[in-house]
Amino acid sequence: MLAGAGAALVAAPASARIRPGSMQPLIGPGYKPVDTDEKGLWAQMERVEEEVAGSNLLIKDPELNRYLQGLIGRVGGPAAKDMRIYLARVPEFNAMMFPTGFTVFFSGLLLRMRDEAQLAGVIAHEASHFLLKHQIRSWRDMKRKTNIFAALAMAAGVAGGATGTYTGDLVRLAELGTMLTLFRYSRQLEAESDALGLKLIADAGYSPISMSETWDQLITELEWSARERRKRVRRDFSLFSTHPAPRERLRDLDLSAREYAVAGKSYERGRERYLQALQPIRQTLFEDQVRLNDPGASQYIVETLAKDGWNGQLLFTRGEIHRLRNGQAHQQAAALNYAQAVTYPDAPADAWRWHGVMLMKQGREAEGRTALQRYLAMAPNAPDAPFVRQMIQS
């Protein structure tokens, strides 16, 4: 019986797509827990939020935080006003929602979003975890399954003792089966969040196809990253994964978007608004990404963002990616990119400095000095200003 349960779970088929129209939030505004186990979880999370809120990893720019809070207000469903959003300076694509309604977004995610609609999709996905009470449901699922497993294992042991048979192997198989169902439940909850998230952003007027775009971008980024490092993409997905496979999410979100979008309705992308809100920290985000030393991924991000138009910042970043790599070809590519970057009005000061240095290396000293002087004019108190002055004079 137990063995059968284990085997059946290993061979389970992929779950059916959850239709956005069928999802409803489970909580309303001002929600507070009444059940004992949920209260215990919330009490623990208060301490966690206290530490998160005091973390020195947070990006505290007030305008940006106001922008994010406003965005969560638009797509956060009925409990939007109760949610808090914290932005952490971590150059990775990730975001997480905690049981009490506070969410942490990593700065790497903000870098990768092309417009407000894409970011709204991720925010709505996280908000859905809270709206659908996923954390307490997950806890209860874990509790129930481990209780059942412990009872069955003990019963099997006692029965085996009474009858003189060894039940150890069956118990191990049942343990595997239990773990697999825990992971499968987690994947189901993630799929629920995808579905409700899509509904929330579409209802708020954002283009629903943006969510599948996000996954397409992430999948391709991982491929470019692996290709540069001459490795194969880590096919992380397995029966032990907590999230559905990225391609499965991409496919389901694409189908759901086409199904749920109202024909003829014009949805917004909010690209201008997004870039403006991100402007104060965008240069930092690019720098953090380049310093990860993952040129394939960094290149992909720059090229993707450039689909909406090249500018000085993007060209400068592409130059940086090349400059930090070994070999003549990369150094030449870097020089070309810097030269192009400085033709745009938004080129950062550093672009002028590296442009000047590259010119000097090529023997074009007069032009190099002009570029370096431009750098000094833009950043007179830069830490390397004395060195640059010396370069100009020598």
Added chain:
Amino acid sequence: MMGRLGKAAMLGTAMLSLSACVQTRQIADLQFTPPQGDYKLLVMRPDVTVGSVKAGGLTEPRADWTETARTHLVTALRAQQAGRGGQTTILDRRDALPGVSADMVAELERLHNAVGSSIALHKFMGYELPTKRGRGLDYTLGEEAVKLGRATNYDYALFLYAEDSFADGGRVALQVLGIAGCFVGFCAPNIGGGGQSAYASLVDLRTGEVVWFNVLQAGSQVAGIKFGDIRKPEGAAQLVERLLGRMKPGRDVRRAQAAAGQNK
């Protein structure tokens, strides 16, 4: 005349009696003497958590039990310190200290978290550092602690952590099944579940050093048998007494006292 039943009962009792204990162990600076006279003690926010152990082994946090336990612990602390002389203040919020920002208190809490973990690892869990052998408790919270002491005029700071958990009905039932199995040849009398662990850490705010550290473990390997219940006033008082009530001086001081005693 011991029948099969009698033998099993004896075996079970023997296992039960060997499978529970209360352990404390304290470590102090070599020159440490317990605070006495008119000292001012600041007790940082006690970190208390009480949970319920489920049949499957998961421990579920209980907000109500935690709050009750925290209240009783604070009361017990006050009573215990009142009996020792000196003035004690117990912090309940980070911003409750006049003259000191909540951030400063937060930083000290986090620092002590890290230092306390190191002490636990290197002094109590057997991963002893060779450079710290024979030097007592050689840890400090540094300048920040001294600053706090100067700003608030306290002599000592006490950090407290207490955790307790209790097996729920399902867990106890499983335990009973396990013991019953002993009679048919599948003996699982010690599935455990529930237990207390706590530490107390005393920091001298005049030097910033951690001068005394005590760890308490009280647990039963038999679910359903408890050793003190910090949700009750008596249980909380018992924990405080076990943790703080038998503060001994440091090694050098004890040796000096013993030598002085011998030379009389």
